[in-house]
Amino acid sequence: MEKVAIVSAYSTPYSMRNEMSAWEMVKSVAEGALKSADKGIYGKDIDLVIVSNFSDSFGNFLHVAPLVAGEIGATSARGFRVENACAAGGTAIYLAYNLLSAGLGKNALIVGFEKMSNVPFSSQSNEVLMRASHPEEYSVGAPYLSLYAIMAREYMRKYGAKEEDLALVAVKNHENALRNPLAALKKKVTVEDVLSSPYVSTPLKLLDSSPITDGAAALIISSEPKKITDTPVYILAAEISHDYSGLHQRSEMDAINAARKSAVSVYRRTGLNPKDFQIFEVHDAFTIAEIILYEMLGLSERGKGYLMIREMETSFEGKFPVNVSGGLKAKGHPIGATGVGMAAELFWQLRGEAGGRQVKNAERGLMENHGGTGATSVVVAFSR
Amino acid sequence: MEKVAIVSAYSTPYSMRNEMSAWEMVKSVAEGALKSADKGIYGKDIDLVIVSNFSDSFGNFLHVAPLVAGEIGATSARGFRVENACAAGGTAIYLAYNLLSAGLGKNALIVGFEKMSNVPFSSQSNEVLMRASHPEEYSVGAPYLSLYAIMAREYMRKYGAKEEDLALVAVKNHENALRNPLAALKKKVTVEDVLSSPYVSTPLKLLDSSPITDGAAALIISSEPKKITDTPVYILAAEISHDYSGLHQRSEMDAINAARKSAVSVYRRTGLNPKDFQIFEVHDAFTIAEIILYEMLGLSERGKGYLMIREMETSFEGKFPVNVSGGLKAKGHPIGATGVGMAAELFWQLRGEAGGRQVKNAERGLMENHGGTGATSVVVAFSR
Numbered sequence A, B: 001m002e003k004v005a006i007v008s009a010y011s012t013p014y015s016m017r018n019e020m021s022a023w024e025m026v027k028s029v030a031e032g033a034l035k036s037a038d039k040g041i042y043g044k045d046i047d048l049v050i051v052s053n054f055s056d057s058f059g060n061f062l063h064v065a066p067l068v069a070g071e072i073g074a075t076s077a078r079g080f081r082v083e084n085a086c087a088a089g090g091t092a093i094y095l096a097y098n099l100l101s102a103g104l105g106k107n108a109l110i111v112g113f114e115k116m117s118n119v120p121f122s123s124q125s126n127e128v129l130m131r132a133s134h135p136e137e138y139s140v141g142a143p144y145l146s147l148y149a150i151m152a153r154e155y156m157r158k159y160g161a162k163e164e165d166l167a168l169v170a171v172k173n174h175e176n177a178l179r180n181p182l183a184a185l186k187k188k189v190t191v192e193d194v195l196s197s198p199y200v201s202t203p204l205k206l207l208d209s210s211p212i213t214d215g216a217a218a219l220i221i222s223s224e225p226k227k228i229t230d231t232p233v234y235i236l237a238a239e240i241s242h243d244y245s246g247l248h249q250r251s252e253m254d255a256i257n258a259a260r261k262s263a264v265s266v267y268r269r270t271g272l273n274p275k276d277f278q279i280f281e282v283h284d285a286f287t288i289a290e291i292i293l294y295e296m297l298g299l300s301e302r303g304k305g306y307l308m309i310r311e312m313e314t315s316f317e318g319k320f321p322v323n324v325s326g327g328l329k330a331k332g333h334p335i336g337a338t339g340v341g342m343a344a345e346l347f348w349q350l351r352g353e354a355g356g357r358q359v360k361n362a363e364r365g366l367m368e369n370h371g372g373t374g375a376t377s378v379v380v381a382f383s384r
Helices: A022-036 A064-074 A088-101 A121-131 A135-139 A145-160 A162-177 A191-196 A257-270 A288-298 A305-310 A335-350 B021-034 B064-072 B088-099 B122-130 B135-139 B145-157 B163-177 B191-196 B258-268 B287-296 B306-308 B337-352
Strands: A004-009 A048-052 A078-083 A108-114 A198-202 A215-220 A232-241 A279-281 A364-371 A376-383 B003-011 B047-053 B077-085 B109-115 B200-201 B214-222 B232-241 B278-279 B363-373 B376-383
Touching: A022 A064, A022 A108, A022 A215, A022 B278, A048 A064, A048 A088, A064 A078, A064 A108, A064 B232, A078 A088, A078 A215, A078 B088, A078 B287, A088 A108, A088 A215, A088 A232, A088 A364, A088 B077, A108 A335, A135 A376, A145 A198, A145 A288, A162 A191, A162 A288, A162 A305, A215 A335, A232 A257, A232 A335, A232 B064, A232 B077, A257 A288, A257 A364, A257 A376, A257 B077, A257 B122, A279 A335, A288 A305, A288 A364, A288 B287, A335 A364, A335 A376, A335 B287, B003 B021, B021 B064, B021 B109, B021 B214, B021 B306, B047 B064, B047 B088, B047 B287, B047 B337, B064 B077, B064 B109, B077 B088, B088 B214, B088 B232, B088 B337, B088 B363, B088 B376, B122 B145, B145 B200, B145 B287, B163 B191, B163 B287, B163 B306, B163 B376, B214 B337, B232 B258, B232 B337, B258 B287, B258 B363, B258 B376, B278 B337, B287 B306, B287 B363, B337 B363, B337 B376
Parallel strands: A048 A078, A048 A108, A279 A364, B047 B077, B047 B109, B278 B363
Antiparallel strands: A004 A215, A004 A232, A078 B077, A108 A215, A232 A376, A364 A376, B003 B214, B003 B232, B109 B214, B232 B376, B363 B376
16 A cells, blocks of 8 residues: 555635635535546545534534535545544544555545634634633633633743744734735734734733634545645654643643644654654644744744744744744634644645745645644644 | 454433533543443553534533543543534444554543533524534424424335334333333333324424433443453444435435445445344434334335334344334433444343343344434444
């Protein structure tokens, strides 16, 4: 058997409000991924349909896998939906990779989506999001922005990072999004813009936060990739790890240890280290998360991640480009689509198809997609 | 490697309203399954945590797998939730079986739950349930009882079954539930009771329908079962199949073809036929479904399933006992728990631990767990 690889990817643009229904978005990316395959692939060739979605309270939409299978004519496919909070997409990739590696089918279609604009009030959408946190965090009414604010305060206290450092992540990712036609927030922001935006939970401000987003993305993953394209993007390794769900249960409140565990596992399996990757897509739901992830993924020593953004090392032109897509921060964060979209971005980048945001000489890419404040983290390594 | 088997099972009682929260129910069955293992098993031995749940609109509860893993001390487990409408539980079993067979861990904990009583009005819970149907069925406001009523009318028209035949399924399953301490509806009903209960969608009446239910169930599945118990219940084969999501898309509106496809696959893989099984748990969300399933599973010829219930062939003392637990109809249907609970029942039966409802000489059992009107069907064969 050849190695398992991504052979096609497709995405709607991400936006604050997509006029399509959840089903229309899902259908469009499923069909788009099939039609985009270089040598052609048809619904009947799909053995596995994995749907990634966070909450049916957003899309009012469940049991989506058989609907997709029926629509594309995948009459002998097996399908199901996975959910792991914001890491649903990464989890779908982990499962497709392992099920195909085990011989349970040859071609998998992954569809991730979220139609968050259906829920009009932020108090409502916050409640839905909070269902992914520890029951004690939920019962005291702590939204994610407050939980990430706790992480940020602790990190800043321990290591001396400043609010300006967080702002630099937003500035970088907004600038990257200007080059990405799929991005929801195509708006340049300055450090001053971020610092003067309203506090949502001190020290985090509105512009430190990823937006409520509509969007869908799809991948085709195959264990016979060369039948479908001459330039597949191979999955070198994929790992899911967990940490305690509640911040109060963790030894370090300002770490995302599940990401560290997943990254260590992926590096060990591949024999690679962080410097062997030329491009990274990571889960910057809030700016602080990206800085912590530099450390968890081993791009920086512990406590020094904020120096990387100060030194511009993770910018588009930097040594380790992170979130060239714009990231969750500016590309957007349609939850069930997010991890799927990260892999789509790396697929395009590693094939040299990323247009104005193409990273030069990108041979290998790494994605980190986590759920909640990091109770789940999926890391996947790709190579052209 | 030994064959993969269930080594422990646990369940809350099913009821119209469980005073425990969703998290308390989940915790209680996860811990119960660990503690019930004959030779002992600990959280740290669990490599895979799979959560089965239908809608977060019922339990306000997402991202449950890492929470379970943290609670039981499964620090190196990988976890995620699956959803496939009412077939989520069967899907979880399918995935655990295949992932363990592929060597991705040795012991899996499956937890299924639904806390349906959180949504107090039937109009609301119907809307949540309808999210699992085809978008066109959803948009015209057709609840599942109407969709199953269409199936029932078509079946009765074609084959001459009567409303009394449907009623006999309810009578049988209510009588079975009287012997099951876990059942939600412990109430004997007569054919007259069923026929005189109010129509909910002609020809289906209130007593043809499964109830809104709270409950949770858990299984431990292992690829090294003899380390955990001397009397494992082996999984011989498991299959997921699909049909078109909408009734209007199907060639036969009164069939559940996905169940037929899954059953045929399971019989082919095991070399067994329906008569090789001594006990069956099937998805009788409405009475008509059980009759159709006799035919889909090959217990009866097409169009003659209703004669089996007339002849009492599927009663507790009959040749092919079906839904000795009381079934969805009378044991109850806490959606995410349902498929998991079916397997738990077969585990107890095949180990001879089913007390007053023990089927004599039960060596092999078959479960059928479907979603919606049968867009997804999971069939699993077990053997002691």
